Amino acid sequence: MSAVLPTATTRSVPAKPGARRGLIGAARHGGAWLAGPAALLLVLLYAVPIACLIGLSLTDYELGAVTLRWLGLGNYERAWADPVFRRSIGNTLLYVALVLPASVLLGLGLALLVHARRRTRSFYELIFFLPVTATLIAMATVWQFVLHPKLGPVNQLIRLLGGHEIAFLSEPFWTIPTLALIGIWQLVGFNMILFLAGLSNIPAELYDAAAVDGVAAPLDRFTRITWPLLGPTTLFVVVTSCITAFKVFDTVATLTQGKNGSEVLLYALYLEGFQYFKMGYAAALTLVFLVFILVLSAAQVTLLDRKLHYT
């Protein structure tokens, strides 16, 4: 009986409008206090820098300059007209178009193969994950040797098979695909680990039920059970791979320095900002880069999210 009484009194509280407003008002204050520190950090670490960036991108500020001039959209007009910048956007998009599907599909394929292993699974995980942990700048020198026109084993093999040697890192036709190959090599292991985590989350009982229902062929099992249930993982992998691919920089900086038709967005930005010290222009390019990533990620999430199932 005593348990009924408090319920009755709490029910009577909303009947008095004043008390109710007081209660919610207190909750609102408390909520503001609780959310405050996180909101402050968010503003300081993200909103303010982006606002500064936008501000800078509208000026001709150069590092060390005493004065600066308001340009309005001048930097953007200049970037739009700049053939180097246009080429760097085209190259970056080509790079993403090569790296994204290959690294996601290969990562998935490797995960499916490795997931079926029992004893050797950790061995394969280690092997494929190594490129992720290795410093890319160090590995770039190895790649430089491997792909060297005269000394590299790849060209030796090509010569052995009777082909003409290919200067992978200096012929404009080959530079971006070669950089993309290195990018894929580095990203596949990471995507594989993510897909493995996704695969481990699918209950074994579902495969039992599927077996009893006659879902026997591997292709059926994949299209009916595995693939749909990997949806959330796939979305995550696609978005992160896309962003990583967009940020391609270190291989370009170490292997080609943006020469021979290998200009990419981040490298162009780096040159303008840190080699030529044109901070205003670099800020404008950064903003273009940010918008690209934002639009692509948002598009992927909204397009894929509708079809996904979350458990």
Place this chain on the structure above:
Amino acid sequence: MPHAISISGLRKHFGTHRVLDGIDLQVEPGEFVSLLGPSGCGKSTLLRIVAGLETQDAGTVSIGGRTVDTLRPGERKVAMVFQNYALYPHLSVRDNIAMPLLMSRLSFLERQPLVGHLVPGRRSRLARIDAEVVELAQTLGLGDLLQRKPGQLSGGQRQRAALARAMVRQPDAFLMDEPLSNLDAKLRLQVRDELADLHRRLGATFVFVTHDQTEAMSLSNRVAVMQHGRILQFGTPQALYEQPDYLDVARFVGSPSINIVPLRAQGGLCQLAGTEAIALAGPGAQALMKQCGAAAIRPEHLLLAPGREAFAGPADAQVLATLRHAEHHGADWILQVQVAHWPEPVSVRVPLRQWTRPIKPGDAVRLGWRWSDWLLFDASGSRCDAQAISLSASTMPAASGAASPGISCVST
């Protein structure tokens, strides 16, 4: 058309652990058979081997006279209901139920995402499948839930969706792996009734795995009690309850569980600790006299009266005891009573109406029984057909008719 399932000589190891140790089981067409046992006894593994989800090390399984050992699960024409239902979380109830039909009625090419649409006749086959799914769903009360995903269903609705997916193919047999254990108590009773009803309606063969003896006893035509990878006893619920072959079966079946009192040898006779000496009669009596295992009696076969004085009634023997604890179980009281020198208190089931005088824990009571109600087990735990007979003069007349040949047997 229901099918028989026959299992012979089934063995299975997981590493060094022996899970199934020579299982023989004959399930008649249309029979509801439960595999009952504690967890780890191998009952689920047995069911999974019948379904084809595990392969046995030795032995054969045949369904409807057809040996299925080399067939894939989908080709065995059995349906399975899993403990966690195992509904496909990304598919609607409609698509979940349709899955077995899609797999059996569409060709491999027709099932593929894009090229499948090019195969002529696919659309009409799909429409027929959908019509069957909808019809079945309506008979199970799932008609309004067809578009929902499993995550949007209640426990009972999920259970019914899983049943519908099992039924849609009209399988030769239904295999159920603890399908009720995830439901709350009230729903479990309701679904239990629905299952019994379903079995009557379909007339199909059911094999039902459970660790809950009430479920097994109430649903089944026959129950196989399993322990350590073997079937201890396979029989009707009544046979298991009244004539358990082993002490372990007696202990597992019935709630509250059977009372077990050690049997002691005493000068050529036997004795329950602290009570009068008894003779044993009938087949196996002499062997039992030497080994002296245990005697067991069901709680409802014990008689009880408050106070210290002997009570009138059908009891052959009475002892003084102390009430430890009383539980109200609706129509009955379950009383825990301690007899001096007995290792554990015994449970006594007393109808509520018979028990009008108030008693409380610590009160003295008189406990009585008929010797013929005790089941006798030898030291290894197997039941003997022997009967206990009182030697005391006061009860001799009641027992003598049946027991006199036994006494002569004992005296030799």
